[in-house]
Amino acid sequence: MLRLLEESDPEELFALIDRNRAHLREWLPWLDGNTTIDDSRAFILHSKEQHLSNRGFQAGVWYENKLAGIIGYHPIDWQNRIVMIGYWLGKEYQGKGIMTESCRLLINFAFDEYNLNRVEIRCATSNSRSCAIPERLGLTREGVIRDGEWLYDHFVDLYFYSMLASRWKVLR
Secondary structure, eight states, X not given: XXXXXXXXXXXXXXXXXXXXXXXXXXXXXXXXXXXXXXXXXXXXHHHHHHHHTTSOOEEEEEETTEEEEEEEEEEEETTTTEEEEEEEEOGGGTTSSHHHHHHHHHHHHHHHTSOOSEEEEEEETTOHHHHHHHHHTTOEEEEEEEEEEEETTEEXXXXXXXXXXXXXXHHO
């Protein structure tokens, strides 16, 4: 189940982050900025502001009534009708198809509800689990963004994937 993050979620969100800190640190650059429950609370408030200002949303990914990860739209570019999906999942929830289905839902929502034309996903080239998601869903790998993200003490290259609304209708 996907649902918007609520003001009652920071403890569970922080606990998920904290117990997956080593796992998430390999691929996500924001962990040093989320070291307390108040940091998770601030993220949730920022997410609510994003949603209220019509720039997208961040949702909790719930599996068996437990928070398993986060998925969301990085700010929507309404003029060009483009959105980028970002996601992460706790290590204990990987390999169950949870994030693939979550991405499928957000792609459907982007095209069907928001009438966007393009969905993008970026993944570190060496993060095979994350790259498998857009590949499984039929997104096109358009190329590599060299040194596309700074991870604490080094740059990583990113694969750049996209799906167009016209192509998604054929694949469904």
